[in-house]
Amino acid sequence: MTQSPAIEVDHLTKKYGNFTAVDDVSLSIEHGEIFGFLGPNGAGKSTTIRSILDLIRPTLGACRVLGLDSRTDAVEIRRQLGFLPADLALYPNLTGRRTIQYLANLRGGVDMARVDQLAQRFDADLDRKVGEYSSGNRQKVGLILAFMHNPRVVILDEPITGLDPLVQLEFHTLMREHVNAGNTVFLSSHTLSEVERVADRVGFIRRGHLIAVERMSELREKSLRRITLEFPQPVPASAFDGLEGVHDATAEGATVTARYEGAMGPLLAVATAHGVLSLSTASVDLDEIFLEFYKEDPAQDSAEGNAA
């Protein structure tokens, strides 16, 4: 028997009156991967997550976690699942520790030693009231709640909100450790750099439609890189025209920028011939790919408009 996917979203549609928040989205997330779920604000990320958690109910379609149905097996799913909601809200008059105790009691079987260990990793102060916390400290409590029971599946909605870079780094390390142990992380975000850094696969959602699911490594390979070359004197952009894998070369004074894919050999040969002084390459091009996905597609949008 083959193992069920960690998370399966099966033709999910969620409508609010005439507004369709999520439209026929299907996803399958395997064990041991970090899946990045990217999309602009209001794209339907949280709606999808809240359907998986059975906080809201699909208009059409279904969600499954570890082969269990989100409607009929909600409690069993939540036993195996860690969840960090977007815009986390906690009880302001409880301390961080009491909050964790409360939810650990509800869950049962939580090892408080692991809580302490997580608190230490995130440098979280659990002895003050949640109401007095900064948003970053509140978020640390949320992360501890999501990971404290070593869940097989973790769903995180905008997890790095308010976290400082050091804690972000620790959190990314924790996520990687967690999936290396065979668990799964579903990471919803609109922060490109975060998903780029940690995700194994990424899904793009826009206006309720899932528009692409790509393996991160393939995206990287596909992506064009940008190179900036500095010369002792101005070099015409045309010197780089027609070279294999080089696109869009432009010259500005003694600086030439170009995008390229594949091997750098031919490009370097020409640059060396012109006495190149320095070169820098950037991997920011992934951002540009993401932004392409983010951008409105006028043709598609007008088609949707007509359909509505």
Add this chain to the structure above:
Amino acid sequence: MLRTVYLKSLRDRLLGVSVGVVALFLTAWMGLWAYSGVDGADTYLASMPDAFVDLLGITRESGTAGLMMSMMFSFMGAFVLGGLAVSIGASAIAGEERDGTMNVLATAPRSRARLHASKAAAYLTLVIVGSAAASASYWVAAQLVGADVGTLNLTAATVHLTVVMLVYGILAFAIGAATGNRATASGIATGLLIVSFLGAGLLPLVSGWENVAKIFPWYYIDGPSPLINGTNWAQIGILAAVCVALLVVGGIAFRRRDLQAGAAASSFADRLRANPRIAEVMDRVRGSGSTRGLVSKAISDKQGVALLAAYGLLLLTLLMGPMFNALAGSLGDVVASMPDAVLAMVGFADYSTPTGWYHGEVLSITGPAVFAIVTIGTGVALATEERKRTISVILGAPVSRLRIAASKLTALVMLTVLCGVLLFAGIWLGDLIGGLNMDVGNIVAAATLQAALGLVFGTVAFAVAGCSGRSNAAVWTATGVALAGWAINTFVTVNPELDWLAKISPFYWALHLHPLDNGMDWTALAVLTGASAVLAVAGLVGYGRRDLRG
């Protein structure tokens, strides 16, 4: 003044004030209509003894319309307008801080003084216009029924009521402005409102204490009988000066202090808790915020309000015993000889017997009000988790929705029972101290029916919360049911021919057979608990079926 702030503040509260005014109009209309159907009512009224007439705050000359108008100004209207005045006042400035919107408002290039003035102007407009509209609606109601109110000075009564309500409302407004804590502001003002109501109502009944009642602003709603005597400008001037002073002090404090941002606001209570001795007492009252499980957390969340309310009720009902002895002499047995029709007209409050005294003063209004505060607050908790968005965290744990809802329901039932037990204890102790010889079984029956009545209010809130997830809708529906139920039972039952209509009120079932005299009314208990059960099931089922909010 900032016009946009003024207009927005008005718009935000217009609906609430309008609902209050419409509710008052409907109550006045219904009451006048019911009274007008009682044959010879005015004759009965004219035959009532002076002590009794005074006790009810009415005059013989104005007839049943006067009785109804007096009820509207000194009781129903006072509570509805007072509640609105305090809740709007407390939120005016502190509410913006609780919601975090003060950050946006206070960083606009406008001074805090102007912000305060704009909020104050909007507030005064709302309360004054609301109060005037309510009074105008009573006049309209009288015209619709054909009742004669020509001899009554409605304007003077409106002036007195409005200014008194402003004292409480502006107190809440000023505390909110000075501290930024909405809960503290509304808590202190509401507490003063309730103490004033009881003090101004009960102290005049005890010989030697009549003048002490005058320290309470509430006294000036009808103490000087403005419906008959017109406006007492000296009294109004003093009350208005108090309002102005409160506004000025609040405004100065608002300009000087740090503004709060959202949930991180430290409350007045937090500052008190800085003292370790006070902290110990407060933690004991408020509960330690139990985190053992859903039910214990749900109970401990409401423990503070419930204990204060229940022990307040215990103390009040306990004092009612000796108070009856102090006052029995002034009433004598004269009331006992009154015809039933007259007693019916004044809500069957036969104050000549201890059971009638307790029925009229505790069971008819104070008891249900305390139960309503506790049960509605607890019943709405399910929706509060959605409003505060904490439900997302709870439903990250492996608990079913049914278990969450059932836990909140269990907390509701347990706190209702707690209040019922303390109500019993209060009446029983009052009976022992006063030597009133009431039947203990009947006291148990009365407390049980009161608890069952309270549970109806709580389960209304629970059902609306469960089915909609909207905490405001739940609170206002349940409050509406309680107020409408009280009004129907109080005003419609004066006309025996309208008994069928009274039966839709839960108050009717809890009160109409006078449990302190006649013991348990099993039919009533079945009706009330049955209604609660149906509402509870509706809430549980509704909660399981819908999308959660937040």
